[in-house]
Amino acid sequence: MSSFPEFRTDGRWIRSQRGIKAPVDPKIPYGYFNELERTSTGAIEEVSTILLTNRECPYTCLMCDLWKHTTDEPVPSGVIPAQIEYALSRLPVASLLKLYNSGSFFDPNAIPVEDYPATASLAGRFDSLLVESHTAFLGKHCLDFKNLLTPGLQVAIGLETVHPEVLERLNKQMTLDDFKRGVDFLGEQGISTRAFILLRPPFLSEEEGVEWACRSIDFAFQAGVEVCSVIPVRAGNGAMDALATGGFFQEPSLSSLEQVLEYGIGLGKGNVFADLWDLERFSRCDKCKEVRRSRLEKMNLYQELLPLVAYGCK
Ligand code: SF4
Ligand SMILES: [Zn+2]
Numbered sequence: 001m002s003s004f005p006e007f008r009t010d011g012r013w014i015r016s017q018r019g020i021k022a023p024v025d026p027k028i029p030y031g032y033f034n035e036l037e038r039t040s041t042g043a044i045e046e047v048s049t050i051l052l053t054n055r056e057c058p059y060t061c062l063m064c065d066l067w068k069h070t071t072d073e074p075v076p077s078g079v080i081p082a083q084i085e086y087a088l089s090r091l092p093v094a095s096l097l098k099l100y101n102s103g104s105f106f107d108p109n110a111i112p113v114e115d116y117p118a119t120a121s122l123a124g125r126f127d128s129l130l131v132e133s134h135t136a137f138l139g140k141h142c143l144d145f146k147n148l149l150t151p152g153l154q155v156a157i158g159l160e161t162v163h164p165e166v167l168e169r170l171n172k173q174m175t176l177d178d179f180k181r182g183v184d185f186l187g188e189q190g191i192s193t194r195a196f197i198l199l200r201p202p203f204l205s206e207e208e209g210v211e212w213a214c215r216s217i218d219f220a221f222q223a224g225v226e227v228c229s230v231i232p233v234r235a236g237n238g239a240m241d242a243l244a245t246g247g248f249f250q251e252p253s254l255s256s257l258e259q260v261l262e263y264g265i266g267l268g269k270g271n272v273f274a275d276l277w278d279l280e281r282f283s284r285c286d287k288c289k290e291v292r293r294s295r296l297e298k299m300n301l302y303q304e305l306l307p308l309v310a311y312g313c314k
Pocket of ligand 1: 060066
């Protein structure tokens with residue numbers, strides 16, 4: 001059964017639980033790397049991901065830890081293209097580009113609108129570009145940016161969960177109707193959508209976490225998204241740790257991530273990926289964690305259900 005605390009998990013409470021931010025340099029992105037990803041055509045392509053250093057997202061979601069690598073003030077015009085150039089000059093060639101800015105790309109206080117032409121020009125060497133946005137920022141800025149781009153555009157939106165009471169308590173300030181409208185808006189402009197889906201947000205048992213992640217994948221594909229990315233929820237942002245101490249949150253197990261990925265791929269509605277970053281923390285057994293990671297990596301790439309090998313452990 002879901003259980004909820006007496007107090008409100010609102011922005012004020014969430015902020016009150018935070019520790020200190022990491023030091024960041026606005027001249028450089030706080031992360032950049034290449035990896036492989038399967039595209040909607042089934043090809044496996046090299047992807048460059050750049051984690052842009054910029055102002056904190058104006059939303060304060062309960063599970064979010066992206067504020068840790070943000071500036072206190074909006075970054076001046078010119079800084080974002082410079083960060084992209086910095087990363088691209090150090091990364092191998094790729095065909096897809098992901099620009100993650102710890103918030104919404106179309107928030108003009110995060111990515112200055114004046115930087116759209118230079119950013120679009122830098123993205124011009126790629127076949128497609130992925131950026132992230134809260135539904136509230138999907139509007140004119142999104143269209144202005146799209147009109148400058150030559151690569152195809154995909155926008156990632158955090159659907160998080162379709163559990164109504166949990167979604168409300170995540171402080172996302174987005175309804176399922178908002179999500180659906182956002183996907184429709186993007187689709188009408190020829191922009192595809194990726195949904196971020198949480199595995200076991202707070203207030204849910206392990207079984208409920210799996211069930212609601214699967215239901216959220218169903219909802220996302222019905223709404224018209226092209227790709228679902230399943231993110232196991234982690235502690236570490238203060239609020240989640242406080243909820244864990246109070247018995248309202250526990251990180252999901254590796255086995256639950258396996259179940260949800262199997263479900264999503266089995267639907268055959270579109271690519272479903274498991275977020276494998278820091279996967280070790282979800283494993284409860286040292287003997288099998290590497291072989292299980294390798295299976296999930298292959299399932300992400302090939303979108304096939306692979307057998308669970310007998311690990312000789314439980
Ligand atoms: S909208 Fe996204 S970036 Fe902003 S606080 Fe929520 S999860 Fe974090
Ligand atoms: Zn094991």
